[in-house]
Amino acid sequence: DSGVTQTPKHLITATGQRVTLRCSPRSGDLSVYWYQQSLDQGLQFLIHYYNGEERAKGNILERFSAQQFPDLHSELNLSSLELGDSALYFCASSAPMGYGYTFGSGTRLTVV
């Protein structure tokens, strides 16, 4: 157990739907990062939150959004889902001023 908790582990949904992925960082970590991993791509950075504030955006679609709550857990919202959104979505957290990430076990999203 890495200490980073992601739920749900698996999600199957239809095109056009909206889903919410949840991440609880390790205790004490203020940063949360979201990454998407598909078969033909590596880990693609989506977004970074630090202590409730958005710090950086990567290749995140406008249909996707995220937020980090006062208790530091984060949610990634994916809407108007398309088949191509099927992927593994990972959350990672890091300590303040920390370079290394600790990853959760991911959410496997399948859009049918």
Next chain:
Amino acid sequence: GESVGLHLPTLSVQEGDNSIINCAYSNSASDYFIWYKQESGKGPQFIIDIRSNMDKRQGQRVTVLLNKTVKHLSLQIAATQPGDSAVYFCAENSGGSNYKLTFGKGTLLTVNP
């Protein structure tokens, strides 16, 4: 722009041999590098890291080498075991307060018994 690439997508070795996984990076401003291991169905797991002011760092059975002149990073695994079979990613941090890591596509290491 930032990019991290791997020379070989797959590597197959015999149990007990040493493995070397290579990675090229293009951002000369990168100051920190990490190797991650990802087993099937799991999230990436930290293996070893190195800062840009170092050229070598050793862990338990693993060594990371950094050659800033040619922007090359390698991971050496000694006495490779079947449990080492996984996808290995290198990642770089190009500095700044964001600490965003850029990952390569990964190398699949298969260890044959």
